[in-house]
Amino acid sequence: MRQRTQDRALRERASKALPNGVYGHESTALLPDTYPQFFKRAEGAYLWDADDNKYLDFMCAYGPNLLGYGDKRVDEAATAQLALGNAMTGPPPLMIDLAEAFIDMISHADWAMFCKNGTDATTMARTIARAETGKRVILVAEGAYHGAAPWCTPVRAGTLPEDRAFIQTCTYNDVASLEAAVAEAGDDLAGIFAAPFKHDAFIDQALPDPAYAKRARELCDETGAMLIVDDIRAGFRLTRDCSWELVGVRPDLSTWGKCFANGHPISAVLGSERCREGAGAIYATGSFWFAGVPMAAALETLRIIRETDYLEHQIALGEHLRAGLETVAEAEGVSLRQTGPAQMPQILFEDDQDFRKGFAWTSAMLDHGVYMHPWHNMFICAAMTEADIDMTVEAARVCFAQVQADAEKLEPHPVVSAMFGARAAE
Ligand SMILES: *Cc1c(COP(=O)(O)O)cnc(C)c1O
Numbered sequence: 001m002r003q004r005t006q007d008r009a010l011r012e013r014a015s016k017a018l019p020n021g022v023y024g025h026e027s028t029a030l031l032p033d034t035y036p037q038f039f040k041r042a043e044g045a046y047l048w049d050a051d052d053n054k055y056l057d058f059m060c061a062y063g064p065n066l067l068g069y070g071d072k073r074v075d076e077a078a079t080a081q082l083a084l085g086n087a088m089t090g091p092p093p094l095m096i097d098l099a100e101a102f103i104d105m106i107s108h109a110d111w112a113m114f115c116k117n118g119t120d121a122t123t124m125a126r127t128i129a130r131a132e133t134g135k136r137v138i139l140v141a142e143g144a145y146h147g148a149a150p151w152c153t154p155v156r157a158g159t160l161p162e163d164r165a166f167i168q169t170c171t172y173n174d175v176a177s178l179e180a181a182v183a184e185a186g187d188d189l190a191g192i193f194a195a196p197f198k199h200d201a202f203i204d205q206a207l208p209d210p211a212y213a214k215r216a217r218e219l220c221d222e223t224g225a226m227l228i229v230d231d232i233r234a235g236f237r238l239t240r241d242c243s244w245e246l247v248g249v250r251p252d253l254s255t256w257g258k259c260f261a262n263g264h265p266i267s268a269v270l271g272s273e274r275c276r277e278g279a280g281a282i283y284a285t286g287s288f289w290f291a292g293v294p295m296a297a298a299l300e301t302l303r304i305i306r307e308t309d310y311l312e313h314q315i316a317l318g319e320h321l322r323a324g325l326e327t328v329a330e331a332e333g334v335s336l337r338q339t340g341p342a343q344m345p346q347i348l349f350e351d352d353q354d355f356r357k358g359f360a361w362t363s364a365m366l367d368h369g370v371y372m373h374p375w376h377n378m379f380i381c382a383a384m385t386e387a388d389i390d391m392t393v394e395a396a397r398v399c400f401a402q403v404q405a406d407a408e409k410l411e412p413h414p415v416v417s418a419m420f421g422a423r424a425a426e
Pocket residue numbers: 116117118119120122145146147148195230231232233257258
């Protein structure tokens with residue numbers, strides 16, 4: 001096993017200086033104990049942990065790394081703007097260049113607003129839908145992640161039932177449940193949120209059923225509600241437009257974040273004429289929302305998205321990985337469930353209710369210098385190469401064999417097995 005001395009010492013300090021250590025999605029609390037928590041450096045497709053172990057990184061910072069860590073083109077644009085000014089008393093002119101460039105790329109969009117995190121964007125889209133319609137109910141799919149604000153956080157500690165009053169749920173890809181939820185909202189429906197595809201943690205991913213997407217559009221047209229596609233995770237990883245262009249459906253609002261400035265902090269709400277007035281009516285702002293550096297990084301990232309084959313490269317690598325893993329898994333007698341778009345892989349094991357096989361396999365992969373995730377979707381970045389994928393597949397073969405050999409001895413993760421224990425007992 002790899003050395004974790006520095007990481008252990010940092011965790012010890014973190015447990016005192018931070019409440020319960022590192023919080024949120026980058027906490028390793030729900031990962032095997034072998035996972036490093038702290039990283040010193042990242043470059044291209046690679047990460048170095050606090051003990052200088054190097055990993056090929058299939059998490060891509062949980063989404064922001066699209067082109068490779070430290071992409072020179074993007075970071076030079078950011079540095080040039082930093083020399084001019086970052087957070088100033090008003091935005092730089094390039095805010096308009098960025099809005100124009102973004103609107104030009106996204107078919108449904110006529111205007112853009114920028115913020116910092118995905119949660120800012122989804123919360124703002126929710127507020128715009130209500131301001132535009134004068135109605136209250138927001139429909140979301142059960143289990144979908146739209147951010148960490150009280151109205152949408154998956155963990156209820158510190159929130160009130162009232163925070164989620166008027167947030168109703170339906171089942172993704174289930175037209176009947178969508179229709180029933182819309183009927184229940186009566187004439188009080190403000191908006192329908194939709195992930196571009198089902199990419200919830202712990203379960204198989206599912207592509208959108210075009211019938212579901214089309215029905216959501218129709219129901220919004222019939223009721224006057226706003227259709228909102230939350231493209232924060234999948235945006236520019238499926239296509240160079242809003243992801244639901246792939247199923248022929250145009251939303252009124254879309255939310256963007258994570259990767260469109262290749263790791264620089266910026267997110268966005270894009271909207272159509274249908275909700276321009278609502279967007280103009282709300283009070284939306286933040287101390288850093290008008291900072292120029294992330295805008296310069298975003299403008300350059302959008303140029304690279306338009307002008308290079310980064311996307312086709314990611315899809316080809318994702319398909320290469322999926323096929324390679326399928327072959328070696330079969331050879332080693334392992335049944336995998338690989339779901340969703342190949343460039344955003346979710347890799348789960350059959351008959352692995354409490355994820356012990358997945359945990360054993362991804363832990364073994366870490367020892368081979370590959371950082372994968374046992375229950376969250378992963379990402380391919382454009383800095384990866386075919387040789388990286390071949391190395392991954394070869395490591396996977398060795399690690400599948402190891403999991404099979406150890407099958408009887410695998411231990412459940414204490415927290416995760418408690419979460420899924422009931423399911424496992426069914
Ligand atoms: C990450 C994510 C968010 C929240 O974005 P933050 O930048 O973490 O606030 C919202 N929606 C989806 C689909 C996401 O993946």
